[in-house]
Every structure is written in C-alpha cells, then in structure tokens.
Amino acid sequence: MNPATGPAAGIGTAVGTTAATAPALWDLVTGEVARGRRFAGLMATQREDRLLLSVHLADRRGITTFETFLPLGAASYPALTPVLGAAFWYEREIHDLFGIIPDGHPRLEPLILPLLGDDAPRPRPGAAGRAAAAIWPDEHSVPRHVMGSGLFTIPHGPVRSGVMESIEYLVETPGEEIPHLNMRVFYKHRGIEKRFEQLTAADGVLLAERTEGVASVAHALAYCHAVEQIAGVQVPWRGALVRVLHAELERLAAHLDVAVRLADAAGLAVATARFGLHKERVLRLVSRLCGSRFGRGVVVPGGVSRLPLVAASEFLAEVGRMESSISGDTRALMGTASFLDRLRRTGPLRPERAREHGALGPVGKASGFSDDARRVRPYDAYPALGLGDAHEHDGGDALARLRLRWEEVGQSFHLLRQAADELAEAGDSPLRASCEVRAGRAVGWAEAPQGEILYDLRVEDGCITRCRPRSASFHNLVLFHEVFAGDILTDFPFIEASFGLSVAGVAL
C-alpha cells in the first residue's frame, strides 16, 4: 500500500484574495458560491485595533479563505446575510462576540451570548489578554415573531425534561402546530475561543477534544490538521490508520445514539435497550483501545500518541460480532411500521434549501446535498482506503436521515476492517512525526459524525492567538427554523434526534 497520508497532493488551505471593503468581499464570495464553491463559514478576528472578516469557501481543492479588514473604528458593516442566507447565524455570532453591527441583517438577536448593552465589553477573540469582564445574562428578553390571536410561546428549556444539553427552544404555536421556532443557545456559552488563546499549539488539542464531546476525535483531527499544515508535517502511515479507526468508531457511537433517541421517542422499549447496548459495546471497545470511552488523548499534532491496546485479530472479531448484531436489530427497526410512521415526512428539509445552505453531514446528505470531507477533501488514511459508494437521499425527512445513517454505519464497519488490516501489515513505522510550530495560520478540517468541522488556527510565537472551531452542529442547527412546517409538538423529539447535533458545538 502506498503510504500516502495527510491531505492528498494539491489539497490544502489558501488565503485567497483580500478584498478592500466588505461589499467587495461579499461580491467576491457570492460570485464564488454561484460558481459552485460552498459557503463554509464566516468569522471575525480582532487584529490589534482593526477587525478582520474571513469567509471560508470549500471545494475539491480545499478550503479557501477570503478576507477584508474593516476600517479603523467601524461600528458597523454592510451585512452578508441579505445576499447569502447561510451567513445568518455567523453574523449574529460576530455581533455577539465583537459588538459590531451587520447593517441590514434581518434579525440581529443575541445568539451565543446573552443580550448585552451597546457599550458592554465583548470577548473579542484575537485581541490580546483575557476577556474584559464576566458576562451574566439578562433573562428577561423573549423574542416573538409570529403575531396573531391565540398564538403563544412555549419556552422549552434551558432545563429540559430528560438528560439533555442546555438550550432553549421558544416554540410559537396556536396550540398544536409549530409555525415558528426560536433558539437561544447562549445558556451554555463557555468562552472556548478565548480559552484557546491561552494555550500553546501542543496543548490546544486537549481543548479541541473538549469542545464538543460527542465529536472529540473529529475536533482533535481538524485541529491537528491545521497545526500540521502550519508545520508542513506529514502524518506517518500508521498514525493515519489509527486516526481513521477512532474517527469511524466515533461515528458508530454517534449514529447508534441517534437510533437510541429515536426509538426512545417512539416508545420502543426493547429497541431502545438494544441500541443502547450496541452503543455501550462501541464505547467499551474504544476504551479498551485507548483508555478513554471518547477516544481522547489519541490524536496529537503529528500523528497519534499510541497504538490501539487491542490486537488486530481480536479487534476484527469484535467488530464482526458488532456488525452482525447491529444489522439484525437495524432490520427489525426499519421494519417496525409504528416507528417508521413517526419518521416519514417528519421534519422535512427541502433539497434546494439544503443546497443553498450547504447543509453538512447526514442532514445534508439526506436532502440530496453531500460534501463529505472524507471523500472530497480526503485526509489521513482516507485517500488510500475505499469508502464505497456515495450515499444520498432526497427524501429530506427524519426517515431519510436515519436511512442515511445506517448506510454510513455499514461504511464505517467497512473502513474499520480495512484500517485494522492495513495496520496489522504496516510493520514498525513511526506513529507520529515531530510537529513543532512557531508561527503561521491554516484551516484544518475533518468529517465528524455530524458533518464537517473546520478549525481556523493562527499561531504566533508557539502560542495560539486565534482559534475558531466551526462545528457541523453550529452550521446545521439554524436549519431547525426550516423543518417544522406542518409538524406538531409531538414530532419535536423525532426532529431533534434526527439532526443528531450537540449544543456544546454551537455555544462555544
């Protein structure tokens, strides 16, 4: 096997054109999007006394960054959202973090930070030093958007029934249908971006692993890919294989968790127990490989920290047992009519909206839009491993999302077997390359179970001066605004589970 690892030749990050003004940048970006590039994110960075706006665009060549500096002392800039709807939450986030106003933004409400006064101190990622002052929320502002007689708002959260992450859904309803939904995610904002700025490039991976727990490995990978690009380091073949093992096990656990939640929502007690058991077996296998049930501590800049602690033959036998028992239960679940009835036509995302927004991961794929980083911008050992056929559906409902996940589960088993076989034959090559970084900037990516994760990383003097993780959860959760048309309150848990997102990745 040819040990071609790291991003395949010609794939990487590049800083594209730097525009003179924000409107010029937006013209550039909308032109590129019209030519087929995917809008992957918008962020701001405090660079001394000016604000730098950066847009990430994805295509087969990698992630290209287009940037502009705002004029000194600017209190506002013309918003991108009116011409590119996918920037909706990104501009709200920038407003929260920096206090700058995107002029013409349709709904500039607090998103990841609570409502703050115009002159309140903001965290300002990229600015030297710690955030000026502690931020405490004012709980008394409740946005309302649908007006009419008999309409009321059901606040659902932040403390919700069941063991859930904290988020508040404000359901505006005449009683049963859900014409509109608002989301407030600031409750669990943790100041992750500022925290990165106090770490060295080597320590940053620890925080990346704890940014979104259900995608610990994928966050670590995206972060390390950024570090490795700056350092110009290629991950050794064995390290790349171990990374794939852990990334695919993480995907299995996440997809099984979605099945548990859906079965639980439908009241299928045995199915809930069965898929809970399968998920537990996956987590136990991960902990036997590395000591952590979430694969933490494995991925490090330059490669991986250690080999799996389980022999290849034993690993393959366990994976085989899992696959056969999971596929049996999956067939039973997908043949249970009362379950399928709850998913069919529930929470539909129209294919044209998925494409327009660039919906990531299973949510996008189930609506006919796929941009799987493992396939399009492959990294680590993926270029050398067979991913099988691409899976796409265009149903766009909760059922299509579940079907898509089962196909990805089969694909993950396929990848696990290939990676374990290759690893057994790989001999004694090193697990990690030396990876020292002093200064530089790069964008790293990885395909999490929820979709693509981006890390825009800037390192100066060995320390991180800006790190912006963009999770698939952040990019996809805004689509909740779109998918409730015609659905009623009891569909809510199905729709939420079928998205399979984590709030931790949204409210960094």
Add this chain to the structure above:
Amino acid sequence: MSPWVLRGLRDGVVTTRWPARPDAYADGWRGPAVIRDPRPAGAAELASVCPTGAIGTRADGALRLDQGRCILCGRCVDRRPDVFGWSSGAAAGALTESGLVVPEMPETDGSVAAIRAALAARTAALRRSVHLRHVDAGSDGAEEQEIMALLNPVYDIHRLGFFFTASPRHSDVLLVTGAGAHGMAEPLRRTYAGMPDPKIVIAVGTDAASGGLLGGSKGGAGPEQASDGRAAAPDGGRPGTSSAGAMSQGGSYATSGGVGSVLPVDVWVPGSPPPPFSILHGLLLGLGRMPRGQQPAEARR
C-alpha cells in the same frame, strides 16, 4: 408477532451486578492520575507539566495532585512514569473537594467522617426509590452521554431504585455537569430551589468539579500549591498579559470554574468524562449505599 420480543432475549442478561458483585470493567477502569513517588528529584518543575494546574507541592515539599482538576490527559504520566501513574477502578468520587487530592492528607480523616455522618443523617429518608434530575451547566456534551448510558441494559440503574424525573419537584438528587456557565447559574439555582428536602447535589465530571481545562476557581492543588498558576489564571499562558486579579476572580468571562460556587455540592466525581460506573459510584456514595467491601475513594488511597 413483533420481532422485538425475541430480539430482547437475544443476548441473555447483560446487566452488571455491581456493586453487589465485582465488575471487571469497573475494576479495570483507568481513573485519574495518582502520585507514586511524592518526593522525586526535580519536583519543583513537575507542576508545570499539568495543563490544568492539578499538580502542586505541599508545605513540606511533597508532591500532591488534585484529581478534581485532572482531565486524564496523561501529560504527567508520559513525562515521569516513575512519579505519576493512573488510579485503577471506577470508584473515583469523594464527599469533599479535598478528598480528591492525593496522596491523602491525614488531618482530613476526622472531617470526612463528620461530613459522611452529616450526609447520612440528611439522606436517611432517601432509600430504595430515588429520583434524579440532571442539569447541564456548560458541559462538552460527553457527560450527558455517560449519564444517559446509566439507563442502558448494562447498567440499568432502575434495578437499584434510581429513576430520572423531568420535574425538580419530584427529584431527590441533582446531577450537575459542566464548568458552571454563567448563563446556567440562575436556571441551576432555581432548579435546586425547586427540589424538596432532603436533596443532594453531585458534580459530575472534572469540569463540574473544578472547571477543568476551562479555568478553575480553586488555586491549583491547595493553598500551598506551587503550580505556575496557568490554569488557575486563565490568561497566564499568554505572553505579555497580566494575570493579576485572575486568581481571585476564577473561571473565565463565561464560566465559574466548576459548579461548587453556584450550589452546595455533596459528591465530587472527577473524570473527563467520568464513565457510567463512576457516576453510579457517586450516587451510591452520596446515599451511603456503597457496600462495605467497596470502599470509597478517601479510604482506598
């Protein structure tokens, strides 16, 4: 016939009998770091190895390690395997914050016994049917997964009389995860206030116990600590910035450095995240239901 009847019987009984019987997975669990040699050569430099400032030195120069800050990254074990190692077994929780500091301080023995007795008196009414409420105060999402795992057939905490409930009014135990995000402080306090007495609070995970990597409220591993204060002062690692004032303030602009500053915590369960067995151990420890053979963390060390 529904396929689920037979499928449910497929694997026989998969449920653990822990804590009544030992469980290989619980006993073989790799827990937070411990100190093998409290007086090694070069002890002074070892504090800076830890990214969360869990390692410090006592007044007498001996090393100490606060497991409540340990995120199990293994930096210390990798650097000095002769000095640091891993604890074994999932019984990592303690009834006091200082109970998580290893090696154990002799003078805390009496106070732990007093705390244990007070807690036992308070929870005497909570016996065979105990209702749990969980609140996320800024977790990374992994702790929720591990709490949910308690309901799968392997742990099946219903067998021990534990049930999750939606309403704080019906709950006896509050499981809190996360570093104490400011946005959740008030909802958390209101949830606690809504619970009837007697009630106990369990901080689940290193983030909940100390803030973990997000910055802690505690000044490193105890008052005499000699750590470089990097994690305790969340801006200390950045060259050219002043850490003045950070130690007293604690946490960050968005978090409180653990939930201990928001609520009175009864049980501290370290781990990043703690496995289901550790959470279950914390529950039984808080209710005084750990069997005698399975000693709690303080006595084990």
